[in-house]
Amino acid sequence: GAGVSQSPSNKVTEKGKDVELRCDPISGHTALYWYRQSLGQGLEFLIYFQGNSAPDKSGLPSDRFSAERTGGSVSTLTIQRTQQEDSAVYLCASSLSVYEQYFGPGTRLTVT
Amino acid sequence: GQQLNQSPQSMFIQEGEDVSMNCTSSSIFNTWLWYKQDPGEGPVLLIALYKAGELTSNGRLTAQFGITRKDSFLNISASIPSDVGIYFCAILSNTGNQFYFGTGTSLTVIP
Numbered sequence: 001g002a003g004v005s006q007s008p009s010n011k012v013t014e015k016g017k018d019v020e021l022r023c024d025p026i027s028g029h030t031a032l033y034w035y036r037q038s039l040g041q042g043l044e045f046l047i048y049f050q051g052n053s054a055p056d057k058s059g060l061p062s063d064r065f066s067a068e069r070t071g072g073s074v075s076t077l078t079i080q081r082t083q084q085e086d087s088a089v090y091l092c093a094s095s096l097s098v099y100e101q102y103f104g105p106g107t108r109l110t111v112t
Numbered sequence: 113g114q115q116l117n118q119s120p121q122s123m124f125i126q127e128g129e130d131v132s133m134n135c136t137s138s139s140i141f142n143t144w145l146w147y148k149q150d151p152g153e154g155p156v157l158l159i160a161l162y163k164a165g166e167l168t169s170n171g172r173l174t175a176q177f178g179i180t181r182k183d184s185f186l187n188i189s190a191s192i193p194s195d196v197g198i199y200f201c202a203i204l205s206n207t208g209n210q211f212y213f214g215t216g217t218s219l220t221v222i223p
Contacts, residue, residue: 040216042214043155043202045210048209056209056210091155099145099204100157103153105152105153
């Protein structure tokens with residue numbers, strides 16, 4: 001069956017430009033998470049959506065980061081005025097139960 | 113966020129050897145998880161631990177939730193080349209909303 005998909009797989013952008021990263025979760029999964037993984041590091045929690053509840057945005061590093069989840073399905077992570085320190089792999093995960101997250105392959109973002 | 117100390121940072125072992133890695137925290141948590149990440153992929157859940165002292169196996173993998181609820185270890189027995197990857201520990205926050213990940217153990221298996 002279809003897993004979590006993310007697009008694009010790679011994105012190179014110039015400093016100061018805005019980027020949008022997309023996540024298509026597994027159909028029927030009510031929870032969706034975004035993480036950031038810098039080179040050689042663990043995963044840093046960014047934001048969590050659960051059903052129709054207000055998202056937990058406590059992990060977003062600055063107000064340049066925002067995310068939406070439309071219709072309880074697809075999610076978009078937007079980074080405005082990108083900086084070089086935003087370069088990382090951005091991972092999305094979805095789940096039915098709290099414990100079992102299914103991760104997508106990630107989007108590798110490079111800010112030049 | 114919570115800080116998880118994971119060690120070792122990297123391991124180079126011969127095929128067939130056993131592997132042990134661990135993770136510690138300064139706070140108590142009620143759920144510990146172990147993930148494996150292959151290059152270019154997202155992490156995949158290996159084992160979830162919900163009870164202090166719990167020892168759980170999944171094939172050649174065994175993980176234990178420390179009785180203090182501040183640590184966990186993962187053992188891999190009789191390693192094979194496909195065990196190569198990065199292993200992460202993770203905890204579920206006590207609010208139940210967020211997962212915090214360790215910095216990972218990179219495993220290389222030499223045939």
